[in-house]
Amino acid sequence: MDLAINHSELSARVPAMPFLAADVGGTFARVALMQVPRGEGREPEVLAYRKLACADFAGLTELLQSFVDSDAGAGVRHCVLACAGHVRDDEVLNDNSPWPIHLAQLRQALALDDVAVLNDFEALGHALGNGPTGGSRRLCGPTVPSDGPVLVIGPGTGLGAAVRLPASAGGHVLATEAGQMDFAPGSIREREVLALLAPHGGYVAYERLVSGPGLLATYAALCALRGETPALATPGEVTAAAAACSDAQAVEAVQVFCASLGSFAGSLAMTFMATGGVYLAGGFLHSMFTLLEHSAFEERFLHGRSVRAFLSQVPVWVTEHGRHGVLGAAQWYLRRGVPGAVRQASTKR
Structure with a gap:
């Protein structure tokens, strides 16, 4: 290293x-x-x-x-x-x-x-950043990263993020408050969920949706929108039900979660010009890799117009926290x- x-x-x-x-x-x-x-x-x-x-x-x-x-x-x-x-x-x-x-x-x-x-x-950030480790799985983007800043992002109990500068810039790792950025809905459904989470408007951080508790809050909001009582009580139950397609609100909650994570990760990749790649860390994401792989994550990560060409060259891996x-x-x-x-x-x- x-x-x-x-x-x-x-x-x-x-x-x-x-x-x-x-x-x-x-x-x-x-x-x-x-x-x-x-x-x-x-x-x-x-x-x-x-x-x-x-x-x-x-x-x-x-x-x-x-x-x-x-x-x-x-x-x-x-x-x-x-x-x-x-x-x-x-x-x-x-x-x-x-x-x-x-x-x-x-x-x-x-x-x-x-x-x-x-x-x-x-x-x-100190442990990751020199190419994928043995526990990493590529989600999207090229197989081999370019030299440049590396992002580490992890939704768990909260939403954390850090950026590691390349060796040519000293290899320093910068901690961030990125999880506290204002959530930006990318669909009509996400606007409806946001309206339920903040009925009087005001600040809603990304981690209110993009985290384990955030997934559960989104699930509860979707149940409320359909006039139903939530049947699931933990983030693990929501992801399991989504994987089994046994609960429609759980499926949609995971879709909202993955899409919102894609927007968040893409925005940070643009901010830091993360040509070295993005690591999505944590057992939470590693256990739902297939759901993430078949979600709108990549499309939302790529954003649109001219920046799409840059983001398409940024590899994204999911890695176990371990x-x-x-x-x-x-x-x-x-x-x-x-x-x-x-x-x-x-x-x-």
């Missing part, structure tokens, strides 16, 4: 002992015990890894302590967190977080010397983290 780690530079800044890397979302937290790479240019090594449901724990401290007890053991003194939100004073603020995250409390409870924080999609978040967080920490201080990368989902 262009973010190759120089071990000699790191040894003076980061202890050789294993450290924690946690990718904390609104529904799941992925936690790993990482080892500093042995040898120049190598990536951090994963010694242990778990995907944990946030709802199973009273807070992040309890979640991380459970991992330490089962997989890490004593002596872990450093931690890097990739999480949605932004740091204010000592707290990570995020509307979609299952519990408050207080950094000083976390450090004290786990006896940590250092806690570093970056945005979760910034972490994904370990990318913890790997990207560890790479960022080893390259930029300095033990003894809290690092902040501000954005919100």
Whole structure:
């Protein structure tokens, strides 16, 4: 990767002992015990890894302590967190977080010397961006990307996005607030759904529709438009019913979701001239790849007129979230983290 780690530079800044890397979302937290790479240019090594449901724990401290007890053991003194939100004073603020995250409390409870924080999609941007990985499936566009900025977009509990600049521009990853942009309906049906979500007008963010909760909200709105009572209670139930064609409103909700995601991704690809490609990240999308493939995503991604020629050359992949978040967080920490201080990368989902 262009973010190759120089071990000699790191040894003076980061202890050789294993450290924690946690990718904390609104529904799941992925936690790993990482080892500093042995040898120049190598990536951090994963010694242990778990995907944990946030709802199973009273807070992040309890979640991380459970991992330490089962997989890490004593002596872990450093931690890097990739999480949605932004740091204010000592707290990570995020509307979609299952519990408050207080950094000083976390450090004290786990006896940590250092806690570093970056945005979760910034972490994904560090892990992705040099061509498709083994868990990636091409959705549309050319097979081989050009050199240029790479977008990482992920609808989950919220809607996150980050852009990674090419190596010629330093390989930096920029976190964004793109999920909070005003939703722009692309069809009459989407205007009707928007009118139900905001009956008095006003601001409606893209993540109100393009996310797991957004899919469920769209489904409920479509049921209301037809005067029916919603029969499905989770985003997973909606996608399963759509795949089975067993619920007409679920089918239409997924169509609206995929089309709106296409418009969102195409707009960002234009904004950042993302010739390096677009990654749609997360198990949520990976599990509904066939629905996405047969939707209006590509047509809405391509937009129209002169910009269509540019966007048709931008490849789009769907990739599993997997370990990318913890790997990207560890790479960022080893390259930029300095033990003894809290690092902040501000954005919100």
